[in-house]
Amino acid sequence: MIGLNHFLVFSGTLFCIGLFGALAKRSAIAILMGLEVMLTAVNINLVAISRYVTPEYLVGQVFAVFVIAVAAAEVAVGLALIVAIYRNRISVNVEDFDWLKW
């Protein structure tokens, strides 16, 4: 029988994979993908807790839908930024994006 713990472990693992991708990847596209994975992990958490802890309310489920919508918008903005930076720098490598440096 699959329980809440399985889902939590699964989403935790997924979150860590996404985090690793976001922190370790060089390509800006890959980082965005990592972020998406992290959001997905959060969504799974929300849905799972909604299902097992408060099955009479749909709050968690609805919240997950919102997160998906926001994530889509965020990806659109993120990709637009990457395109803009690419036009400037001819690169999507985040190693080159160090303009905030001292």
Added chain:
Amino acid sequence: MIEFSLNNAWLIPFLPAVAFALIVLVLRPLPRVSAFVSITCILISFIMAISIGIGVIQGGEKFVEEPFKKAVTWFSMSGLKIEMGFQIDPTSAMMLFVVTLVAALVQIYSIGYMHGDKGFSVFYAYLSLFAMSMLGLVIAPNLLQMFVFWELVGLCSYLLIGFWWYKYSAREAAKKAFITTRTGDFGLLMGILLLQIFFGTLDLQELAVRIPNFTEYGLTAGALTLIAAILFLGPIGKSGQFPLHVWLPDAMEGPTPVSALIHAATMVVAGVYLVGRTLFLFKTVPGAMAFVAFMGAFTALFAASIAITQTEMKKILAYSTVSQLGYMMLALGAGSLTASMFHLMTHAFFKALMFLGAGSVLHAMHNEADIWKYGGLKKYMPITYWTFLIGCLAIAGIFPFAGFFSKDLILEVVWANSTLSGHAHGPFQGLYTLLFIMASMTAMMTAFYMFRMFFICFHGELRDKHAHPHESPFSMAMPLVVLGILSVVGGWVGWPGLTEGKAFGYFVRMGEFEIVHANWTLIISSTVLALIGIGGAIAIYWKNAISHEELAKKFAPLYKLSFNKFYVDELYLWIIHNIIDGIGRALWWVDMHIVDGVVDGVAKTTKVLGSVFRRVQTGKMQHYALVLFAGVVVLVIIMSFADTSVASLSLLGGGR
């Protein structure tokens, strides 16, 4: 008139102040009007001063015992009350008379002397400002007001010495005068502060009551002597006493009327006047008296020995002034206000006369300063010649000229304090014996160098063949004649036999009135000394019986020492260049490396720390994100081990 003048004595300094303001603000483009306004104001002051003098003489005993004082509160706080006002007693009345008289004569004289000068109006403005300051000083009832005007006369002296500012030497002399006197004024200010701290008042009459009981105010005799010595630094600077006398001969760079007014007759005697005003302080401690007397006698002898070899008319007169100021100090140190003030008055007459005479000669010789270029001026300028002769006889102390009486009185009071008199007491009578000998020698030397200058200038043949000397205009000759008359009769007011002893000494005095009996030994010996001096001058410089050049060669080391003013200026220059500058350099090093080092060090530390920690800012988003998540992880770990109550959450920054 007398009543009005006494009650409104503040008008005497106020009128020249008005003249000053008018000239500076309105009348500057009109030189003649400026001179007219200035002279009118000082003449009105002079008339008021005379009526005050008459009032004081009529009042007699009343004014001696209790000075007429009127004052308003300037400012006050608990334990400190400073007044502004005036105090009229015989001493200040005498000074008012002398200052207004000489100031008026000098202003009249300046019409001729400064004729055509570009700064004619400004010159009168300064003279008026000076008259205001000096008269304010004279009538001051307390030491602070005196100090304020004391500094003002110093300022006027500076302005007038540097009046011909386009001359390098004049500028330098002005600076030297100001800085040197300021050095002494620092001591004066300290002395005034100490008196205020210990005695709680600066009012002269109050101090006169309190100071004799100084033990009640927690002072020892030694401490009071020290205070008196510190206070005395001011007069040392202002009255050109050794070792701060160096500015006075240089001050002769100013126009000659200025030399006559400020650096002979009035301002330089401010120091003597101040000591005279605070004589109760010095009289309380015999050590301070001996100090004042010694400084005076030493300065007198020292300056006289320099004057013997100088070759510029005004320089000789300047050193003679220093010497005579020393005489006045000596009289004060011997405890006689009478003798000092008497000599101050007669000296004002004959020294102003001689300076104005020198100005007349300079005017005729087109500012040629070297006396060896003159000669035979007698036939070109008779008025100057005869008045100058009177001045020389007066300063030499020949009967019946003014200087005879005052100089004799000084010698007499010093004599009375010495072992020679046989009825002196106190620990310093031996010193006073020495001082008496020094003063007598000075008298002889004075007679010698004065007549040396006199014969070189006025007798023999004119040495500068290109010069065309001429007698000075009326405006310059008139003051000479007036001062000449005063130099003859001025001393008679101190004639012991005059009007049953109620002469000068009856009014201007401190303590009980004593009739000074003529001391024939002294009178004869001092006259003989003066005649020896004059005789020497006649033999060397008129009859040429002894060659002065060979004399100079014979005593070459002494001559050089005297001619170079005992190298005091060089010594000061050496001290300033080596010691003062050395200290300055050391302090500069401290400032650069230690004071600035601390400030720079703080800045440098910040900079170094910044350059280390800026490495943290890599500019790469992923690094920031890593740190952020690492923080989250740390928080989670802490929370999983710690108590997760609301309180601990709020410690971590969360919760409510």
